[in-house]
Amino acid sequence: MYKNLVGRAVLAWATTCFFSLSSTAFAQSPPSQAPLKIGFVYVTPVTDAxxxxxxxxxxxxxDAVLGARVKTTYVENVAxxxxxxxxxxxxxxQGNKLIFTPSFGxxxxxxxxxxxxxxVKFESVTGYKTAPNVATSNARYYEGRYLAGIAAGRMTKTGVAGYVAGFPIPEVLQGINAFTLGMRSVNPAAKVKVVWLNEWFDPPKERDAAMALFNQNADVVAFHTGSTAVxxxxxxxxxxxxxxxxxMRRIAPDAQLxxxxxxxxGYYTQRAKAVLDGTWKSGNVWGGVKEGMIRVGDFGTKVPKAVQDEVLARQNDIAAGKLQPFRAVAADVRDNEGHVVIAKGTQLGDEQILKMNWLVEGVQGRAGR
Known part of the structure; x- marks a missing residue:
């Protein structure tokens, strides 16, 4: 009907210029596409950091990139x-056609x-099992941990760092090991003491663990938990x-290294666009510094420029593929029980990294306790 009205109007205008199309008909337009509804599930409350x-x-x-083409919502503090x-x-x-679930559990x-x-399309963030309508993604957090270890190794005076850890899953073990390797790359005698919480988010327990580590001579601490308590x-x-x-400089302006x-x-926007244009496919993405999913920076005021420059240079090396935290260059890499875990001249592949179940030499503690 709409096409007939417009066709007659155009014909009449072209031949007589006196035909007047009614305002109601002129205002008609094809219905706009409904926005893509996207849901997010959060494992803790939404906090400042x-x-x-x-x-x-x-x-x-x-929301900012796709505007009216999407309608997003979230549910927080979901166990x-x-x-x-x-x-x-x-x-x-509720009609969400894309759902992000960013927690291993x-x-x-x-x-x-x-x-x-x-x-419905699902994005299992930090998961590893896919399905035709479930994609997985994760980041190479260990790359940033290695770089942070360099900063810690340069700045420590006691040679002891602490590490407040959530659960002994491979992702957390990767981070502890990379941090220790980075620290010992510039401070070979450095030690890292680990406290396991078996919690992702428990601010009082996180704080108590950090205080205990400080009491054990640690003068710098890292963590893999969900709050700013450490x-x-x-x-x-x-x-x-x-x-x-x-x-987290707002919380710890003097403490943050x-x-x-x-x-x-970037990843979330890309995946939403893929649903909108019909190109979404299941898959497994594991991106790091090179892909822009991990970044090290936001140095504290205590960190000398020389240390900042060193860390940023090593970050560029990782992005360029010149540095791999789990590569043994000068000697074998051993775990903290003396076994060779990376032979000199070799590096771990993704499959080995994803199954990591050991702690590197220099770490005081056991994987899982």
Whole structure:
């Protein structure tokens, strides 16, 4: 009907110039495409900094780039397990056609829900199991950890660093080992003491662990947990700390040496565009410094320019493929029980890195305790 009206109007205008199309007919236009609804599930509350903050910034980036083409929403503080399955299922039932689930413990719930909603696309962030409508992605956090270790090795006076760790999964072990290797690359006698929490987000426990490490002669501490409690503890004690996930100078202006930050906005926007244009495919992305998913910077005021320049130069080396944290160059790399884990002249492949279950020489503690 619309085409007939317009056709008659054009014909009449062309022949007589007196025909007047009604304002109602003229205002008609094809219906606009409904926005793509995108859901995000967060494992902790949205705070000012940390793991969830970086994913929230990525959600905002999707909104900023794609505007009215998308409509995003999130659910925060969702425990891994049954609660996660319920929330993911609710988001799918509410019409979200793309759902991001950024936590390792969301992997199985995501896969379970995905079977029941084959027309919904799921992004399992830090998961490793895919399906036709489930893609996985992760970042090479260990690359940033190695660089942070260089800064810690240059700045420590006691030669002892602490590490507050969540769970003994390969991702966390990779970070501890890379940090230690980076530290010992410039300070060969350096030691790293680990405290396992078996929690991702428990600010009081994170703070207590950091304080205990400071009491054991650590003057710099790193962490793999979800809050800013370790940074606040370092600020309180006049010690040094490595920010993780986000820049945390607002919380620890004097304590922060450097920040290892995760940049998810580009990836999330790319995946949303793929759904919009019909090119989304399942797959497995593992990006790092080279891909812009990991960045080290945001140096504290105590860090000399020479140290900053050294860290940034090594970051460029990683991006260029000249430096691989798990490459044995001058000698064998051994674990902290004396076994050779990387032979001289070789490097670990992705499959070996993803299955890492050991702690490198220089780490005091055991994988999992």
């Amino acid at each position: 940390g793991w969830v903050r970086q994913h929230e910034e990525a959600r905002k980036a999707v 891994e397990g049954a609660d996660a399955e319920r929330v993911i299922r609710d988001l799918a039932q 969301y992997m199985e719930p995501t896969l379970k829900v995905a079977k029941d909603f084959p027309d 940074m606040a503890a370092a600020q309180e004690r006049g010690k040094m700390a490595i920010a993780y996930h986000s820049d 450097v920040a290892v930050t995760h940049q998810w906005g």
